[in-house]
Amino acid sequence: MSYIPHTEEDRSAMLATIGVESIAELFTDIPEALQLKEPLDVPPALDPHSILATLREYSRQNRSLDEMVSFLGAGVYQHAVPSAVAALIGRGEFLSAYTPYQPEASQGYLQTIYEFQTMICELTGMEVANASMYDGATAAAEAAVMAHGVTGREEIVVSRALHPHYRECIRTYAPAVGCTVVEALWDELEAAIDEQTACVVWQYPDFFGRVLSPSHLVNRAKEVGALTVCAAEPVSLGVLRPPGAFGVDVVVGEGQPLGVPMGYGGPHVGFFCVKKDLVRAIPGRIVGKTHDKDGRRGFAMTLRTREQDIRREKATSNICTNQALMALAATIYMSLLGKHGFREVAEACVRNAHYCAEQLLRIPGVSMLFPDAPFAFEFAVRLPRDAEAVRDALLEQGILAGLPLGRFYDDRKDCLLIAATEVRTRAEMDRFATELAKVVN
Amino acid sequence: MSYIPHTEEDRSAMLATIGVESIAELFTDIPEALQLKEPLDVPPALDPHSILATLREYSRQNRSLDEMVSFLGAGVYQHAVPSAVAALIGRGEFLSAYTPYQPEASQGYLQTIYEFQTMICELTGMEVANASMYDGATAAAEAAVMAHGVTGREEIVVSRALHPHYRECIRTYAPAVGCTVVEALWDELEAAIDEQTACVVWQYPDFFGRVLSPSHLVNRAKEVGALTVCAAEPVSLGVLRPPGAFGVDVVVGEGQPLGVPMGYGGPHVGFFCVKKDLVRAIPGRIVGKTHDKDGRRGFAMTLRTREQDIRREKATSNICTNQALMALAATIYMSLLGKHGFREVAEACVRNAHYCAEQLLRIPGVSMLFPDAPFAFEFAVRLPRDAEAVRDALLEQGILAGLPLGRFYDDRKDCLLIAATEVRTRAEMDRFATELAKVVN
Amino acid sequence: MSDFPLIFECSRPGRRGVRPPACDVPEQPLGELLPSDLLRDEPPALPEVGELDVVRHFTNLSRRNYGIDTGFYPLGSCTMKYNPRVNEEAASSPGFTQMHPLQPDETAQGCLRVMHELQSWMAEITGFDAATLQPPAGASGELLCLLMIRAYHESRGEGEQRKVVLVPDSAHGTNPASAARAGYTVESVRTAEDGGCDIEDLKAKTGPHVAAMMLTNPTTLGLFEKRSVEMNEILHAAGVQVFCDGANMNALVGVARPGDMGFDCMHLNLHKTFSTPHGGGGPGCGCVGVQKHLEPFLPAPVLSRDGERFFWDYDRPQSVGRVHSFFGNFLMNVRAWAYVRAYGREGLPEIARHAVLNANYIMERIRDEFPPAYDRVCMHECVVTASPLKKHGVRALDVSKRLIDYGFHPPTNYFPLIVPEALMIEPTETESKETLDAFCDALLAIAREAREEPDLLHSAPHHAPVGRLDEAWAARNLDVRWSPGERVASNAE
Amino acid sequence: MSDFPLIFECSRPGRRGVRPPACDVPEQPLGELLPSDLLRDEPPALPEVGELDVVRHFTNLSRRNYGIDTGFYPLGSCTMKYNPRVNEEAASSPGFTQMHPLQPDETAQGCLRVMHELQSWMAEITGFDAATLQPPAGASGELLCLLMIRAYHESRGEGEQRKVVLVPDSAHGTNPASAARAGYTVESVRTAEDGGCDIEDLKAKTGPHVAAMMLTNPTTLGLFEKRSVEMNEILHAAGVQVFCDGANMNALVGVARPGDMGFDCMHLNLHKTFSTPHGGGGPGCGCVGVQKHLEPFLPAPVLSRDGERFFWDYDRPQSVGRVHSFFGNFLMNVRAWAYVRAYGREGLPEIARHAVLNANYIMERIRDEFPPAYDRVCMHECVVTASPLKKHGVRALDVSKRLIDYGFHPPTNYFPLIVPEALMIEPTETESKETLDAFCDALLAIAREAREEPDLLHSAPHHAPVGRLDEAWAARNLDVRWSPGERVASNAE
């Protein structure tokens, strides 16, 4: 298959216009020695039908969440996504466009981004949101780097209950700009904040699903002039007090739960929000309202002087291509669910997870990892057996039991992180409890 | 789930404007006794996610052709359909439009129909094609009825090698308008045509896959003033001499092979073509070229006085809603394959079917039902065992062996109708032969 | 602006689009496989275009088309309601699309379950004893019903005697056309002053020579036929079978059932009431419900059930035969199934209730400029007249074209034929009050324009891809297919 | 015409859209499950709209947007080639979309196979020893490369000494921005008269204090850097690592490999060369290739293979860490996989060959009005200048806006920064000669307009959904989110 439309005649006519004899002549700037003599070692061409057949074959080597009852979350959640989302983002005008550098040819997309920014602000309780980041982890890392830039300080204090991958990403990004990363347990986080602290970063609900008030962190950070960065799960914000209401400076997060396929980890979409006074420091695109000469409302990217194509090494970030299509998916998802539907989803998740926890805790030997902490729709349990072994045993029953925590926390090899969203039914959770009981004892 | 947007407030305001107290008041024309008192006996409402889950469950009770190697054809063929077809016909502007009664708001669709008409004419070698019929069977029946109207005669002569379902449909439609239907074997068809004959109807390639010249039928029909109606398979017309080239008056057929899903039998799309002198007699919509006052080219439905909404009982047919979306799919399919690709598909089908026949005929006891007849991409074989039993046995090997002919022809219970299209590979056909050999002996 | 090019005008010799699967059997010239006099000399002159050309062409053509997804589409009698996207997703599952209609029943139990449930729900919703999903559209269902009625009369030895079908003068064109196709002579029954059937006329025309009456209820005037029970009694007394045209079922679903009103059979357009998409003219999706006495005549095969197993019953000796190549438009059944399940038992009546609310609201809001043809509460649609504008030289057609400029699809016009300058407005239940208000405001503004600036209407539309088209010219200068060389190819689109 | 409404302006209290699945566990008030001070008082003020409102809103918004599917999009440096629909179908399979990134490897072998094949093809195509698909976009790949280089220098004890990254003055903005993010000081290297690197300047700036050079090849001027091998020798001699910005790989694929030119690492934008859709700004899809000596520093986990089993290797002690939440934009990998398989071994070079042919053709056809910035054969894009029009008071921006009226997306303008009034035109290989001709004709017509009627250009576009927007106003009057009550709600869209 080839997507090249040229006919032999086209090529001849074009070469004649250019004034060369062959396409090869156009490549003479490339030293002969560098030009490939042999075809590359990649497989031969396939027609589209065979491409699909081959990939169908590959996908059968997967066991997708359509084929299992899953309680796996840990930052990526299975939700019911209305069919209109894929239908609308698949429209060619959206799918095949790029960054709206020319606003007059891109009003559709620009308006959707403005709507996205508004909705994200609504969820998080913040004043400004950008047009998207790559994902939750890089959004968190960008926030740390921004805090360094804003405060001129070099210490990034990070909660150990922040998603391990987010922490890894911060440890990749922050030291490069001269920061040190200090990790602390939630209970010790406040104490870790001091006059050297550029920012403190935590998660809400945290990696273990706990919902904990960050008021003390916000107060402490204010005292010492550090910024507060909260990584928030967006669907839970349908019922939880938004980070903005606690006075947080920066809210970041992963937008996948907002109608984006899990897709084995990507493409997802990060979000990034700040209080108004930080707007000139934030990474990525922002869309603002404006008008044409006849006063018609229009939208355009704005505060462009923060960005790499204009500010180069002084830019607030190196991000260029972002995750606009997924931000659009999230915007459509939130519109379709609407104020009430969205809240209902969040509530159903919370109710399901609590029901699920209740059933599991009836099993002798199963206990909550954090018995006293409130949780939203995810929770960690301690099992009487190695959690990986339990997970694998349940897989055979068609149940994906959650995430064994051993890989991330050495002392928690017997712990399982379990999520239940609105797609789980009572019967499925009952069966989970039944099967888990069989397996652990 | 509900797709009704009304809020309580909307309802009140609207009722106030209308001047009634309740919606129930708007139904007082319906006698109280006729108004349902109890909810209907249908299941309770489901949310969209659960609807999809339930239907996914149902579809798993199917064994689709994605899961088998199929040699089943008999009027519906498995072809490779380019992905762009579904993406384009799924665009809301196409999907959610209706008949282009208002051409200025429907130029997109009207132009695609004009393109469809042109392509169908190209395939069939005819001068005029309409905008679509329900399917192949009803198109054939409509042709018979039209021939009756045009000739004033009452005898419809039908080849026994016309698809049995098409024959059934003709037997449903034609007698109602006073026609008698006479069936004859291919070899006796010419002899069955006489001065009482309104038309003779046959299939090309015929139901058994044979490609037989209809010249003698055309000559004989001309002699006696009967019309000739050929039901043609469209993909094979990529290589076969088109019916129009034999001087046929009417060509009908099933457009499913042109990029339309098999979909368990529908929606498909019938086509209907005639020579120019019959244009005022044909059923269904036709789109013609015209222009606006500034001379811009535009398209509109034309020769509308043939149609039921204008001519009522004198109309050429009762058809109203047709199969436009599938005609659009066919138009896009033919555009994507193009002149050369389309021919290649047809050629690959022919070559595969011949290869397949060759392999099967090596099996002792397997013979061609019509050893001397040329065939395109379908052929009938005689087996040493009951064909249904063979088909069922091969199903267990993941092979759908074709259509046992017993249901349609009492004396052919040991015959199997086998199709091989471009999606079959040599390896699959070899395996078919191997497995068939095991089963028949 | 140059004309939008035809796909043929984008063609360039040798250009290729999508490649088909490579054929891997030993190469053999076609001429050795088939006699050369049965091969064509030249491949069909399909366009030679690239994949991107095709995607752009049809994307841009779609942008020259109005649909429900782009705006309000109050085309009367067509029930242009929202087509839920979940139904599209459901119907595009390979588990359904990749099913061959001639597979053994054992391998198609999922399809059969969908159809069996749907046909039983349809029988329940309409109040009939049995239903078939074979007809691919409404007109096909009409014809089928008349053929069953015919077979019924024949089975009772009255086939020869009953040769007339009664059809109200307000009926949809497919009614008389279907009657003719069923071999009947059509007699028209008058509409009374109140928009209902003229009972005297009906009585006068009823008799032992009449095979059937075709009654649309609610009628095409958007009115409930209050006398339908009485009519059915009169007709039945004379041995006449009564068919209900169910195109307007959107006004009744969950509220009342034609089967309870004495009808013998009816058709449904699932593409109307049950939201399967209209696709620019089709596919439709028909369904026919019958009372017990007509059941033996249903088209074969009949979908039946044996415990948990579903199967096609071909052993139907009295069947009228077949009205479709296979079992009807199955993938549309999947959509209709999804639609019924979305509303469910409790929700279905809300469809009718809100469809009727919306229609009455429009009727009320525009009545000063566009008075109703019959001044009664209407059902799911209102038929109004543009006659008051005639004195300004403005016709219903001009109003319709001008609506395009306001961003709306025009209503049906000039139907029913008995209403002069008819505008038949069917909003459906899926439109919001805001949309209805915007539409009514536009109609009222247009009425003002008609008085003040009628030429604006005569020359409308002004903001469409083309201006008003010369349809008469098209009929006089028949050009229904492109021919090579007809027109110099344009450069690009 | 009134403004196109925001979705919030369509909101009505109490209106509902899609219903989520019903929750079937025993009802319990939220307040009993979570402390009330952690619950919000009001749900987020998302719009309250119906499903049809949403479908119409976004359908109509899409109709206010230009995409490759609607027309030519020659945005330089962005490689806006056709995004094949088969790739979309492949990537939307539930067998891929419904995969959770934290599933055990045993249940994800299909995903891992796709990624493993793709990463090995990418290594082969670019000529590197290993590749990773973790970076979600190009800039992320740049940063990753610099971090690996940094780790490499540190591993050799030269981390403290090497603090500078050299970047050509023509480089894309992400290059210096990434260097800064990697903790480096940026020094700019001059472009020579012929558009290549100024070797003398390079030599002068190279030294033991330099960590890396970032070189785009072909350069952002659309020219092959003829001296790249020589440059790499100079740099390597001084212990400098050389990074290749592979954004322009569309000019080289199958023809030449940066890995063969002496580069130590490079990034690829699979959303450019390998056709994954740009989606209005993203998602991108990155890929990084490295030579052996940088392999230990690749981001963890590394996708590895053990016979027929694929697995994630987390045991990477020297890894720089993680640049993505999981493994990168996997569903984009599926598309890129499909794209490579479509062209295959023999077909891949045709991409570069035709991309270069197209760019040179445009350059030639417009050179009289828009002379090339550097008069040489170009690669996959041509950078020309609109300076000759300056005397008529017309700027590159005006030309760009006017192109919108002609139905084209404008090229990139004012980049590279070193070219005055730059128009950077990248046609890609998927555009036909007819399209290129129409575009060139438009540019030439606009040049004529610039002389004859310059105001037509200053006030362009005239045929877009909005006129030229006041971008300066937007920056001065920052309004980046809608607030309730900001504006009276309009009635309907």
Ligand SMILES: Cc1ncc(COP(=O)(O)O)c(C=O)c1O
């Ligand atoms: C009242 C009425 N009856 C019958 C029909 C015919 O239905 P179909 O178009 O599905 O054949 C229609 C269609 O518009 C109609 O409005």
Ligand SMILES: Cc1ncc(COP(=O)(O)O)c(C=O)c1O
């Ligand atoms: C030359 C060059 N380098 C790097 C980039 C950055 O790539 P991305 O946008 O994928 O982050 C671009 C993107 O436009 C580019 O053109």
